[in-house]
Amino acid sequence: MRTLQVLREDDLIFAGAAEAGGLERFANIKSVSKTIVALLLGSAFDQGEITSINDTIGDVAPRLLPPNATPGAADITLQDLVTLRAGLERTSGANYGGWVNSRNWVADALSRPFVAEPGGRMLYSTGSTHILGAILSEVTGKSLLQLARERLGQPLGIEIPPWTRDPQGYFMGGNQMALRPSAMLKVATLIRDNGRFGGAQVISGNWMLAATQEYTASNWSGLGYGYGVFLSPSGFAIARGYGGQIVAAHPERRLAIAITSDPTLPARSNGYFGELMGLLDGPILAVS
Numbered sequence: 001m002r003t004l005q006v007l008r009e010d011d012l013i014f015a016g017a018a019e020a021g022g023l024e025r026f027a028n029i030k031s032v033s034k035t036i037v038a039l040l041l042g043s044a045f046d047q048g049e050i051t052s053i054n055d056t057i058g059d060v061a062p063r064l065l066p067p068n069a070t071p072g073a074a075d076i077t078l079q080d081l082v083t084l085r086a087g088l089e090r091t092s093g094a095n096y097g098g099w100v101n102s103r104n105w106v107a108d109a110l111s112r113p114f115v116a117e118p119g120g121r122m123l124y125s126t127g128s129t130h131i132l133g134a135i136l137s138e139v140t141g142k143s144l145l146q147l148a149r150e151r152l153g154q155p156l157g158i159e160i161p162p163w164t165r166d167p168q169g170y171f172m173g174g175n176q177m178a179l180r181p182s183a184m185l186k187v188a189t190l191i192r193d194n195g196r197f198g199g200a201q202v203i204s205g206n207w208m209l210a211a212t213q214e215y216t217a218s219n220w221s222g223l224g225y226g227y228g229v230f231l232s233p234s235g236f237a238i239a240r241g242y243g244g245q246i247v248a249a250h251p252e253r254r255l256a257i258a259i260t261s262d263p264t265l266p267a268r269s270n271g272y273f274g275e276l277m278g279l280l281d282g283p284i285l286a287v288s
Contacts, residue, residue, distance in 0.1 A: 001261050002181075005023065005181060005184075005259075006257050006284055006287070007255065007256040007257070008287065023181045024182060025181075027180070027184075028245070029177050029260075030176070030241030031241040032179075032239040032247055033129070033172070033241070034126075034174045034228045035191075035247065037136070037144070040136055040147050041078065041082055041227070043202075049139045049140050050078065053078050053210075056074060057110075057131070058075065061134070061135045061139065064110070065110060066106075066111060068111045069107075070112065072114065072118070073110045081128045082129075082132060082228060083122070083226070085116075085215070087120060088110070088112045089115050091105075091108070091109050091125050099126075105127070105130055105170070106130065109128070112127075122217060122218060122225055127174075133171065133173020134173065137170055143171055145160070156183070156186045159183070163178060184247050187239075188249050189249070189256040193251075195207065210227065211226050211228065212229060213226055214226060214231050218269075221273070223238070235250050235251075235253065236249065236280055237249045242266070242267065243264065244260075244267035250285070255284065255285070259276060
């Protein structure tokens with residue numbers, strides 16, 4: 001662990017860092033990025049740029065479909081993508097290196113075979129969130145970086161630096177973003193407060209309500225999954241990144257938590273991430 005912050009209501013009851021100034025040093029948030037993309041999808045709905053969660057890739061961004069797209073890929077919905085139920089072969093895990101070394105990340109993901117029915121079981125795949133990020137760029141005419149800065153960075157008062165882009169120039173959807181731990185806590189507060197921050201409704205309450213419903217569950221952790229957030233039996237909505245990066249919110253107990261850890265080491269559900277869940281469900285929940 002590198003940093004830990006716990007906010008109860010508006011009181012910062014714990015803030016610690018392994019090194020001086022650590023709460024203000026940029027940290028690679030890894031797959032917490034997936035939650036950022038999901039929030040930006042909500043913003044696109046709020047702005048009327050997307051009208052239905054059931055719209056398909058073919059409906060909203062047909063230009064992204066390569067000539068060799070897997071038959072049926074055009075019918076994958078936005079909800080399938082944001083809940084990681086696209087059904088396509090995963091680009092994470094053992095397939096990640098080949099995917100990020102391909103000439104076209106979107107095309108590569110959309111040309112992979114179906115290994116499950118779209119809308120069926122959860123297949124944790126950064127490629128799904130990357131496709132979703134590219135769709136957001138297509139429908140808004142803005143890069144994912146612009147959207148993140150305008151629709152989250154400005155209202156939350158946080159800095160979002162540029163991050164990895166694919167060969168076509170799309171910012172990576174679902175990995176490699178960086179935020180300061182103090183900024184991560186603000187994102188946790190936004191989720192806790194049903195899309196509100198600083199007295200303003202940044203993301204609509206209706207979207208946040210839909211986002212925190214369980215649509216599927218992880219085969220590894222057993223946690224439920226909504227729109228870019230894991231859902232624990234104890235009531236936490238959790239953004240989780242490789243190595244132990246966590247943004248967590250407990251609306252009922254009025255808690256917002258941000259944790260950063262070494263991004264180079266694994267944090268498996270039966271290992272370090274399990275220990276972090278024990279921290280959330282034990283000492284942290286007990287202070288509320």
